[in-house]
Amino acid sequence: MKESSSVPEDVKQRINWLLIFIVICFSILIISLWYLQMIKGEELRKRAVENCIRSLVENAPRGNIYDRYGEMLVTNRPAVMVSIIPAEVGDLEELSKRLSEIIGLSKEVIEQKVKKYTDNPFRPVKILDDCKKEKIIEIEERKDELKGVVLEVQPRRNYLYHELAAHSLGYVGEIDKEELQRLGNPKFQGGDIIGKTGLEKYYDDILRGEKGGKEVEVDALGREITLLLYQKPVPGKDLILTIDKDLQLYGENLFYGKKGSIIVSNPYTGEILALVNRPSFNPNLFTSGISYPDWERLSSDPEYPLTNRSVQGVYAPGSIFKVVTAIAALEEGVTDTKRKVYCSGTFELADQVFTCWKESGHGSLSIVDGIAHSCNIYFYTMGKELGIEGFSKYMHKFGLGEKVGIDLPAEALGTIPSSEWKQKEYKQIWFPGDNINLSIGQGFLLLTPLQIHSIICAITTEGKIYRLHLVKEIISPDGSVVKEIKPEVYRKVDISINTFQTVKEGLRATILKGTGWRANIKELSIAGKTGTAQNPQGETHAWFIGFAPYENPEVCITIFIENGGEGGETAAPIARAMLEKYFNIQK
């Protein structure tokens, strides 16, 4: 039996309001739950997994690089990185203070770095790269008061001879966003080291090997609970270069204080024995990430130390190009071994007067003498009769304007003029005067030292250009040969043997009695051509191309001295010195 309640009505009303309030609160809770679990559920689930599954990458050691005799040029050295694991830090301020005393970074910088870490507080944050030995020892000793600090050993690229062959070897660095996008994400991750220039870049996938790693389940303290996956890293392969370290070093010293390039190769295999570019730089600067002042210094240096002149610098060849003119003229029947041209010192074409470098003139010359004395008039005559079509045909035969095929990235192709080209570039027709300039390698023509070198190689072998390359063998770390790079005919130059032989005669004469007399030594029969190229940047460029010994050639050589003056005066002696070194001619 229920009695009527003595609870006042207003109280009952209030309690009903209370009920409504409870309902509202619960509804809010349910909606928030829905949001967290259903809408953000997927995202949070991922984070939950991230919290406890750790992927630890094990990097493969990068392959070494050796010269042709097995001398090590590039290897890896262990570098110690000082990092902090945020999750293990007790008092960040105190730790930063102590650490800054040891390593010299300001404590604010250290604190900032730790605070900026990514979502994962168990991943070490890099504080200082490549820590010096004394500091490492001190950190190790004071380990107990530096809880949270870890020392990680990472391999760093080490270029043992600093500036030696820097442009050919190249350097490595951390992959950037553009490269990451281009090269594809599964294989690469941010922070990976890849080759940026030179051989390091060209052979990057061979040198790099394959990353390994493990996936572990960890608990909140970072302790590894279960090993879920393990993959062993595959070490990178080593490269054996064609380069002779001693010859290379000798060449670099010869070029001390000069700008330019030296190329020495075996014309019958394409193996490059020395590839000198100066001025040079130290690739070790880039290894741990180049510092801003260093980068500033290098990139704003007016002598462009970072440029690989042999492969990427384009210059007017000057008189060197006369060999091509000669070949074209002989093949086209414009001249022969007997025809003589008279050099008075001047040459008239319509209303223009062109001169020979010898003001008084050379007198009457055959082609061999024309080459030997580098007579301009002789070649103007050839040029006038060949015309641009003639030139184009033979420039094309030599493969000028196309890649030389060296195993380096980013080859420059030069500027190969033609009437179409001039029409497009300058909106002008090809003038007869342009032929005159072209005949002596001036005017619009620009070539790289490497392209020039391929010309002399073709002449030396009388028609075969073997692919110029820097790497001889690829071997695995245990020493077994993975790949041997065999000599390969890259291009056949379709020109008659007679023509080649006539030009070679001219090249020998150049040394014996012509402009290249400074390269004349009794121990070795050198043949070659000097060149002095005018250019808008000031002093003339000095060139020399040649081969030795004349009877049975073993090597080809190209010397280019930027703003070096006269070919015969400055380039020829260097060629001689290089050849003496190569043939071990003691003085």
Next chain:
Amino acid sequence: MKEKLNKLTENLDYTLLFAVVILCFYGILVLYSSTRIESMGGETYFYVKRQFLWMISGLLFLTIIIFIDYHKLERYSQVIYFGVLVLLVVVIIFGRSTYGARRWLAIGPFDFQPSEFAKIALIIFLADFLSKNKPKLDNFFYFLLPFAYTGLLILLVFKQPDLGTSLVYLAILIIMLFAVGVKIKYLILTFFVALSSIPLLWVFLKEYQKKRLILFFNPNLDPLGGGYNVIQSKIAIGSGGFLGNGLFSGLQSQLNFLPAQHTDFIFSVVGEELGFAGAILLLGLYAIILWRGIKIALEARDLLGTLLATGAVAFLFFHIVVNIGMAMGMLPATGLPLPFLSYGGSFMISNLLTIGILLNVELNKIKW
């Protein structure tokens, strides 16, 4: 006697009792999952055993309480109040210190928290006081009197320090004042006065309490310190999705990523392992209890009964909302446990005592 027993069994609110029993077992299961790894010395049932013991003790007290007509308590309400006051003073002086707080008194092998029982004492005291003096409450100064009584408790508890529990007392007071029919404008006035005194109170807050409030607004300011808990909790709850990861399988819970997962953050375990479905089930059980509680309050025989029931509802409601809200990052961390789930003896007993109060009021809505 037999007659009484029959009347008892007939009129017991079985829905309420049933919900409570299910909740208790739900709680034991979840507690087991959250503690089986972390247990001391590898004994997986350590926490669960104890919780079960407290549960049985609480049920015992509950049964006793049901048999006593609440009107008999009227006489003792003041005694109870002062008794608890004394205990709170004793705790401050002699209490066992943990994490820089003195909250526990040791009696023999057992620790108990007087502040928990103070909540019950406050409900009883206020129910008695307010029901007797309802008309006088229209006077503003008289209206302030219950604040004084409550304030004393708050002060003593605040000194422990225990901000969360102080808030519980305040909540119980406010809700009961609201229920008894006090003028709304008085409440609003008090609210604004309280609001404007916060800057003043800020000075009295301890460092870590200030930190808690700041971190509430942006847990990412200290993701490894104070902000860690909430961030981890949200990850745990969210990652449960609809059905959860399964009991004993929550990544965060089982691998130790949730701090205090057997006490303050036990809801996160529910969210992670039992998902949205499991959480809704829990909320459903709570909702049933609160609904029945309100019903009991509305159908009580007299104002005293109503207020007792209201106080009990307020107690449970406040804990539920604040704990779950905190686990989801919607409210600042206050350290309030979750009824019937969080590990803790005194709390479990006081939870069951409130249920006892509700059942008592229900049973006695008819005059025997």
